[in-house]
Amino acid sequence: MTMAICPGSFDPVTLGHMDIIQRATKLFDHVIVAVMVNPAKKTMFSVEERMELLKKCVADMPNVEVVGFRGLLAEYARERGITAIVKGLRAVSDFEYEFQMALTNKKLNHELETVFLTTQAQNMYLSSSIVKDIASFGGDISGFVPEPVLEDIRKRLYTGGTEK
Ligand code: PNS
Numbered sequence: 686m687t688m689a690i691c692p693g694s695f696d697p698v699t700l701g702h703m704d705i706i707q708r709a710t711k712l713f714d715h716v717i718v719a720v721m722v723n724p725a726k727k728t729m730f731s732v733e734e735r736m737e738l739l740k741k742c743v744a745d746m747p748n749v750e751v752v753g754f755r756g757l758l759a760e761y762a763r764e765r766g767i768t769a770i771v772k773g774l775r776a777v778s779d780f781e782y783e784f785q786m787a788l789t790n791k792k793l794n795h796e797l798e799t800v801f802l803t804t805q806a807q808n809m810y811l812s813s814s815i816v817k818d819i820a821s822f823g824g825d826i827s828g829f830v831p832e833p834v835l836e837d838i839r840k841r842l843y844t845g846g847t848e849k
Contacts, residue, residue, distance in 0.1 A: 686715055687712075688715045688765070688768075689709055689715075689800070691717070691771050692772070694722075694723045694726055694728060695720050696817075697830060699816055700831060709802070713748075716748060716750070717752055718752070720753040736752075742831045760794070771802060773802055775811075826838065
């Protein structure tokens, strides 16, 4: 069975993420979506909340598993016998950061390859940060996030939920 891991902060999951996950399921038998901690980012949702949202979004994808953890991606992959990371690449601006992570993960776990899927044109500009920015000013984010996420984000932003 071929396995791949799609790691990210997913704060929150966007339609761009969903497109990459969906396409990864066509390439691999089993896809693990890993909600992880990026120390550089202050998140709106806790790891557990992000996992819950993702689980709702992939409910109709039988070969997708959602996990969450705080730790090294390379170590987790080794423990689970995963040899492929799948990531979306939006624009040149993503490249240096993604290249650095791919090389670092390879250094930490020599078996681990990173596979980049180019984003669809309509998602080129889309990011979790942009979604949160639009929502915080009352903008319409329905075209950017999956349906199950929409209500949670609105609730969070408009009822003054605590930031994590
Ligand atoms: O969606 P993001 O924030 O760009 O994803 C980055 C993420 C979470 C995949 C990255 O920060 C990560 O892998 N964090 C786990 C810790 C780790 O393994 N760090 C070394 C990676 S080079």
